[in-house]
Structure formats: structure tokens, C-alpha cells
Amino acid sequence: MVTSKALLLKSIVLFSAVVVLVLSCGKQVSVVSDTNPWEKMDLIIKSIPETHFLNKDYNVNDFGAIADGKTLNTAAIDKAIKTCNANGGGRVIIPNGKFLTGAIHLESNVNLHLEDKAELLFSINPKDYPIVHTSWEGTELMNYSPLIYAKNKTNVAITGKGTLNGQANTTNWWIWSGGKSYGWQKGIPSQNDPNNREVLVDMAEKGVPISERIFGDGRYLRPGFVEFFECNTVLIKDLTIINAPFWILHPLKSNNIIIDGVTVNSHGPNNDGCDPEYSQNIIIKNCTFNTGDDCIAIKSGRDADGRRVAIPSKNIIVQNCKMIDGHGGVVIGSEISAGVNNVFVEDCVMDSPNLDRVIRIKTNSKRGGVVEDVFVRNIEVGTVKECVLKLNMFYNVYGSQTGNFIPVIRNINLENVNVKNGGKYSVWAEGYETSPVENITLKNVVIHKVDSIYKLKNVKNINFINTYINDKKVEPIKN
Structure with a gap:
């Protein structure tokens, strides 16, 4: 005959096993000892899945990219990413050299990998950043694409010891902030003009649909640098990121993100190093942040x-x-x-x-x-x-x-x-x-x-x- 005490003990053991199983599958943490919160942290870490990619490389040079720092390589990089994705995934290689590009849109099962002396130079021409669904200072809208953007993707990464250079300074993106220390002077348009930031906030308060919150040209709301929007299982590793227009690493409505060994060195306005927003199960480790915000x-x-x-x-x-x-x-x-x-x-x-x-x-x-x-x-x-x-x-x-x-x-x-x-x-x-x-x-x-x-x-x-x-x-x- 099984005693009530034995049944209780069996139930506790079974319940604990279920909790561990749920965590190991990347589910949300809900039950753990209240006496040691750091045990909860350990369980969160164990619950986060890692990215995995096929052992296939797609060098952007093979798709027409030119590393002269002047030729716009947006189309070549995009073609390499889409080809990699269509073939089941792998690495898209940015080899050593300076590659000028506009917005890069990532796909599932793709690892954008920069070699040690590779540098992506991002265009300072706003026309190179198409309007997408994104977020600006905590409010969703249609605005310039982040410099690197992924929406509704799974198993995606940016890795390597190369450099992402947003090329922002006081003569382009930063001046839009309206800050005198960033080049703005009276008469120069900025995000602080009445039709810009204030209008966006007012739209959100009134419940205007996101599809109708259209900004971009003439509205001076700077794009973010790296944004993973509604993504799952993401790795950002070993990169150096400099000269950002706005927020730098921005997981948005995303889960299971590992940011490891990244160096951020950017002193512009609103240059937050990393902004997890509406996001869960995030590890930020071994990183250096030297920022303007x-x-x-x-x-x-x-x-x-x-x-x-x-x-x-x-x-x-x-x-x-x-x-x-x-x-x-x-x-x-x-x-x-x-x-x-x-x-x-x-x-x-x-x-x-x-x-x-x-x-x-x-x-x-x-x-x-x-x-x-x-x-x-x-x-x-x-x-x-x-x-x-x-x-x-x-x-x-x-x-x-x-x-x-x-x-x-x-x-x-x-x-x-x-x-x-x-x-x-x-x-x-x-x-x-x-x-x-x-x-x-x-x-x-x-x-x-x-x-x-x-x-x-x-x-x-x-x-x-x-x-x-x-x-x-x-x-x-x-x-």
C-alpha cells in the first residue's frame, strides 16, 4: 500500500522533472526555488537553444560584390543570403576588405559571417533603407529599415571578428537628433520637429494602426543598427560595431538570443549598446560597451x-x-x-x-x-x-x-x-x-x-x- 507521504514525494519528484523538461525545450521559466534566484538564472541559460547551420559557405564575391569601399553591394549580399537560405542555409561570407552596402535583410538558417579584416560600410543615403515595420523609441511604425534587419526568422546569426561600421557622424544621421553637440543648428530639420517624434507618439496614443504610421523620408527618425524582430534562436558573436545612427543591438519581440563577445564603440545620440524590447531569454556575455547612451x-x-x-x-x-x-x-x-x-x-x-x-x-x-x-x-x-x-x-x-x-x-x-x-x-x-x-x-x-x-x-x-x-x-x- 502506498502511503500519502510517498505519493506526495513522488508527485514532487515528477513535478520537478516536468519543470526541467519544459526548461530544456526553451520554454519560459515559471517555477524555481525562491530561496536562490541564481538557480533560476542557471535554468534559463540551459533552456536557451543554440543556432546550428549547414556546413556550406556562400562568398559574397561570387555574387558580384566588390570590396573597394565605394561600390554599393546591397544586391550582391542580398542574392548570397537568399541563395544560402534556398539551399537549406549555411554561412554567407563577407571576406576581408571594405564592402559598402545598404540595408541587409537576413533569412532563416543563415549565418552572416565576417572575416577578421572584413568591414561592412553602411550607406549614409536614407534611400538605401526601404520602409519596413520596425520600432522607434518604444513605438511601432513604418520607418527606415535598420541597417541589418530580420523579421519572423528562426536560426539566424551574425558572427566573425570583422567590423560593422554605420558611418554615422555629425554630418549625416547624428544631426537628425537635434542635438547641438551632434552638429545640429537652428534651421536644420530634425526628429524634434512637430511633424516627427511628437506625431508618432500621438498616433500611438490614438490607436492609429501601425500600417498607417508611415514615416521615413522627411520625418528624420534615424534607423536602428541591428534589429531582430519577432525572431527565435539568434546568435550575435565576436563583432565590432562602430558609428551607429541610433540604437545598436535591438532584439524586438524576440526569444532565445545569445550576444557573445561583441564590442560596441559608438558615441552618437541615443547610441544604446543593446536594447532587448518585448523580448525573453536573452544572454549578453563577454561584451564591451563604450557608448553615447x-x-x-x-x-x-x-x-x-x-x-x-x-x-x-x-x-x-x-x-x-x-x-x-x-x-x-x-x-x-x-x-x-x-x-x-x-x-x-x-x-x-x-x-x-x-x-x-x-x-x-x-x-x-x-x-x-x-x-x-x-x-x-x-x-x-x-x-x-x-x-x-x-x-x-x-x-x-x-x-x-x-x-x-x-x-x-x-x-x-x-x-x-x-x-x-x-x-x-x-x-x-x-x-x-x-x-x-x-x-x-x-x-x-x-x-x-x-x-x-x-x-x-x-x-x-x-x-x-x-x-x-x-x-x-x-x-x-x-x-
Whole structure:
């Protein structure tokens, strides 16, 4: 006779096996021990499938490409990609040399591989980027194609130690930002003109169909660099990326992405290094980010558009990365209306007088969204300008940013973090009286030098465990 206790034990074992099986098939993580969140990270990693390609190469030179840095090779590269896909997949080789091209559209089962001294020079002529369904600052629209674009593709990659050069500077794409430091002067059109960014945001608020949100020529909304839109099982590995027009690596509504060993060096406006948006199961590892904006910025849509899509970004892992210049090392927001959860950051080095923050969450009552379960450990920080941890529910950069969607920020954990110079604040957290920032833990954190220990407003349950700031142990705060 089987006892009830034995049946219970058998049920637990069976349930655990089912969870492991689901994870191993690349499904979403739903059940794991609450006592050790890093176990959840390990299961996420094991659940992400890797790309696999046929052992066939298609050299773009065989399709008419010319490596003189002047001849436009868009058609030759496109033909090589489509031929590779039609034959079951493989590698499309960009050999050593400089290849000028317009937009590159990838296909399933294709690995675009750059040899070590290969460089793709992307045209600065907007006419070389056809109008496609994409996203701009968290709002979907029809706009210039990203420089490299894939939509609804599976098993696709960009690899190799070559260079992707967007050729953006203060005489072309960057000037569209409307920033004087990027070449803009009064009388020059930009994204800030009334018919451009503001119109797009208004269209989204009114629920205008995406097919009718047509931008492109005359609207000055810069294209992204690399965008995987509604894709699954993607690898981006070993590349160097420079001189981007806008956001650089942008997984959008995509799952199972591995970004490994990529170097981003681009100091233009809105030059975020990597922006996972509405995306899940992402690993960003062994990368270097030296950027004009956030190094990594996790997104989930802007305002009404984000609430319409309603896909949170989650299960995002950052490992062994180096952050140099940037507005923040790992940032969540501000386009965050669908929420973010299960973010893991470990074994990173951040150091620059031009790095503003280490970890940052930014939202407001127009964005809304729930941000929860962010875990950070084993971080070495040299110099950071403003603060180590900033949690802000009142982010405001484009005029009035208030509404009726009060955000939630909770369960933010830092452990084993060593900081030489933390700037102005160790922790700067501001919430609403009705929605305080909740459950912040700093454990085994050492900040050797900082102007102020913290700046707190409407914060509930902040814990300092074995944490030393300016050579003094931080006492618990009574909540």
C-alpha cells in the first residue's frame, strides 16, 4: 500500500522533472526555488537553444560584390543570403576588405559571417533603407529599415571578428537628433520637429494602426543598427560595431538570443549598446560597451503602445561584460510600459568618469509598468559619475511625462559589489507615496568613496547587510 507521504514525494519528484523538461525545450521559466534566484538564472541559460547551420559557405564575391569601399553591394549580399537560405542555409561570407552596402535583410538558417579584416560600410543615403515595420523609441511604425534587419526568422546569426561600421557622424544621421553637440543648428530639420517624434507618439496614443504610421523620408527618425524582430534562436558573436545612427543591438519581440563577445564603440545620440524590447531569454556575455547612451537598456514599449503589445521583457542575463562610457551600465527603461522581470547581472566591470550610473531603473506615470526581481552580483566599479543604484519613478526628459499609470519597482538586489568612487549617491531611489520603491537589498557591498550614502523618497524596506560606505558600516534603516 502506498502511503500519502510517498505519493506526495513522488508527485514532487515528477513535478520537478516536468519543470526541467519544459526548461530544456526553451520554454519560459515559471517555477524555481525562491530561496536562490541564481538557480533560476542557471535554468534559463540551459533552456536557451543554440543556432546550428549547414556546413556550406556562400562568398559574397561570387555574387558580384566588390570590396573597394565605394561600390554599393546591397544586391550582391542580398542574392548570397537568399541563395544560402534556398539551399537549406549555411554561412554567407563577407571576406576581408571594405564592402559598402545598404540595408541587409537576413533569412532563416543563415549565418552572416565576417572575416577578421572584413568591414561592412553602411550607406549614409536614407534611400538605401526601404520602409519596413520596425520600432522607434518604444513605438511601432513604418520607418527606415535598420541597417541589418530580420523579421519572423528562426536560426539566424551574425558572427566573425570583422567590423560593422554605420558611418554615422555629425554630418549625416547624428544631426537628425537635434542635438547641438551632434552638429545640429537652428534651421536644420530634425526628429524634434512637430511633424516627427511628437506625431508618432500621438498616433500611438490614438490607436492609429501601425500600417498607417508611415514615416521615413522627411520625418528624420534615424534607423536602428541591428534589429531582430519577432525572431527565435539568434546568435550575435565576436563583432565590432562602430558609428551607429541610433540604437545598436535591438532584439524586438524576440526569444532565445545569445550576444557573445561583441564590442560596441559608438558615441552618437541615443547610441544604446543593446536594447532587448518585448523580448525573453536573452544572454549578453563577454561584451564591451563604450557608448553615447546606455550600455544596456532593457525596454518593453512606450506608453499606450507598450500597453497594447503587453509583452514584458524577462529572463535577461548579463555576464562578464565591460562597461566604459554611457548613461548607465545596465538600465531598465524608460520605454517600459509592459514591464520587466527576472534580470540577472554578474561578473561585470564598469569604470569611466563618463559612466553616469551602474544600475538604473527609469520610468514615470505615463510609462507605468512593473519592474521586479533584478539581481546583481560580483561587480567591480572604478569610477561612476552620479550613483551606484538609481531607481526613479519620475523620469522626465521630453517635457511633461505624467499620467495615470503609476509604476511599480520592487525586489532589487545588489550583492558583492565593490566601488572605488561612487559619485554623488550610493542609492538614489524615489517612488510614490501610493507606490513606494520596495524591497531593496545591498549585501556585501563596499563603496570606498561617495558624496552621500543615499537619497530616498517613498522607499519601503531597504536593507543594508554587511555593507560599508566611506569606510563605515551602514546601519539598518527603520521603515
